[in-house]
Amino acid sequence: RTVEPLEYYRRFLKENCRPDGRELGEFRTTTVNIGKCLCSITTADGSALVKLGNTTVICGVKAELAAPAADSANKGYIVPNVELPSLCAERFRSGPPGEEAQAASQFIADVIENSQMIVKEDLCVASGKLAWVLYCDIICLDYDGNLLDASVFALLAALKNVQLPSVTINEETGLSEVNLKQKNPLIIRKHPVATSFAVFDDTLLIVDPTAEEEDLATGTVTIVTDEEGRLCSVHKPGGSPLTGAKLQDCITRAITRHKEVKKLIDKVIKSITPK
Amino acid sequence: PGDTSVLAGLYGPAEAKVSKELPDRAALEVLLRPKVGLPGVMERSREQLLRQTCEAVVLGVLHPRTAITLVLQVLSDAGSLLSCCLNAACMALLDAGLPLATLFCGVTCALQPDGTILLDPTARQEQEACAILTFAIASSERKVLMANTKGSCSVEEMQQCLAAAQRAADTIFQFYRDSVRRRYSK
Numbered sequence: 001r002t003v004e005p006l007e008y009y010r011r012f013l014k015e016n017c018r019p020d021g022r023e024l025g026e027f028r029t030t031t032v033n034i035g036k037c038l039c040s041i042t043t044a045d046g047s048a049l050v051k052l053g054n055t056t057v058i059c060g061v062k063a064e065l066a067a068p069a070a071d072s073a074n075k076g077y078i079v080p081n082v083e084l085p086s087l088c089a090e091r092f093r094s095g096p097p098g099e100e101a102q103a104a105s106q107f108i109a110d111v112i113e114n115s116q117m118i119v120k121e122d123l124c125v126a127s128g129k130l131a132w133v134l135y136c137d138i139i140c141l142d143y144d145g146n147l148l149d150a151s152v153f154a155l156l157a158a159l160k161n162v163q164l165p166s167v168t169i170n171e172e173t174g175l176s177e178v179n180l181k182q183k184n185p186l187i188i189r190k191h192p193v194a195t196s197f198a199v200f201d202d203t204l205l206i207v208d209p210t211a212e213e214e215d216l217a218t219g220t221v222t223i224v225t226d227e228e229g230r231l232c233s234v235h236k237p238g239g240s241p242l243t244g245a246k247l248q249d250c251i252t253r254a255i256t257r258h259k260e261v262k263k264l265i266d267k268v269i270k271s272i273t274p275k
Numbered sequence: 276p277g278d279t280s281v282l283a284g285l286y287g288p289a290e291a292k293v294s295k296e297l298p299d300r301a302a303l304e305v306l307l308r309p310k311v312g313l314p315g316v317m318e319r320s321r322e323q324l325l326r327q328t329c330e331a332v333v334l335g336v337l338h339p340r341t342a343i344t345l346v347l348q349v350l351s352d353a354g355s356l357l358s359c360c361l362n363a364a365c366m367a368l369l370d371a372g373l374p375l376a377t378l379f380c381g382v383t384c385a386l387q388p389d390g391t392i393l394l395d396p397t398a399r400q401e402q403e404a405c406a407i408l409t410f411a412i413a414s415s416e417r418k419v420l421m422a423n424t425k426g427s428c429s430v431e432e433m434q435q436c437l438a439a440a441q442r443a444a445d446t447i448f449q450f451y452r453d454s455v456r457r458r459y460s461k
Contacts, residue, residue, distance in 0.1 A: 114406075114426050235423060237324045237327040241418030
């Protein structure tokens with residue numbers, strides 16, 4: 001396995017299964033912990049911890065108030081930031097964010113924008129004067145492949161958990177008054193779910209690659225779908241060429257996965273709301 | 276195409292720094308410089324897209340332990356920037372004479388709110404569109420090398436855009452042939 005990893009994998013793939021016992025189209029067990037009781041971040045307004053097999057990603061959302069930009073006076077901001085600290089895998093060094101972290105941050109920003117998960121107008125408190133800024137920090141604690149799926153999932157779960165305090169503007173003083181007692185949940189319009197595939201030797205497609213599989217793969221594809229079956233994003237950064245039909249297979253699998261994930265999130269949210 | 280222009284410079288295969296060299300293939304690096312400002316996160320993600328597309332195409336195993344650097348400078352942006360970068364990158368690879376497995380070209384499709392598909396949109400058309408899809412199409416069998424979408428669309432719409440992009444790829448490859456012929460017939 002260490003000397004000829006590619007040959008080792010090829011032998012398994014010929015039998016249509018993988019070394020850890022999964023089928024080609026099977027995902028690793030997914031667990032998600034949402035909220036202040038189960039999750040560790042008590043200072044954040046919303047938080048979630050997602051484990052996809054060994055890959056562990058934690059997301060914390062903090063809401064702050066700021067003045068909106070001059071050209072879009074009724075829009076708030078969402079700022080995602082993906083960090084891959086050196087504790088999660090030995091190939092990431094400490095220092096300024098590497099290319100992978102920045103590309104992942106850009107990808108998450110695109111997904112939020114494309115899927116219209118949070119409409120920026122909803123984040124506005126007073127047009128032109130005050131709007132919410134949501135800083136979403138996604139930190140990978142253990143990297144075992146499939147970072148993008150886990151990050152999108154963690155972001156979605158954390159945002160569902162966010163409670164924004166109501167803000168009123170005092171007419172006389174012009175200052176804002178934050179009412180911490182009265183909290184409203186964030187309005188989330190769409191629920192995008194990402195599904196990643198690894199391509200081997202231009203033909204085989206496997207779902208949810210581990211870090212080892214990602215290294216050996218000749219290409220990766222990530223598809224983000226929302227609940228209506230619309231594609232929010234197709235991200236295929238280079239790698240071996242795929243025919244249109246193969247891409248279509250990926251999309252159908254992604255839509256099935258979306259339903260599974262949605263059921264899981266709903267179950268977890270229902271179990272914490274009574275508190 | 277149109278008013279968007281990107282200048283591509285390719286350097287290599289040259290000697291790589293020990294920290295960057297790969298033992299069995301060439302190490303590819305892409306640098307994208309925007310027209311104004313310092314490169315930001317958007318440039319990094321574009322660089323990653325371009326780099327992995329080029330890595331799939333360039334036969335790196337013929338030049339192990341070397342570095343190939345591709346520098347792209349955006350001169351003007353009037354829409355379809357990513358596919359312009361892709362085309363510039365491919366022509367630079369061709370011009371440098373690097374061994375390639377296949378040629379590729381970038382095509383951008385804009386999906387307008389009324390359902391019509393527009394190829395190579397201008398900046399204003401991009402803003403009005405409800406989805407913009409960029410594909411890198413390989414010259415052998417018209418397979419998809421790279422796909423990037425902005426905005427949401429349905430699956431059928433994506434397939435239609437893909438088919439349209441594959442047809443448009445033929446025109447672009449013809450343009451490649453003409454340019455190369457002009458260059459070398461002097």
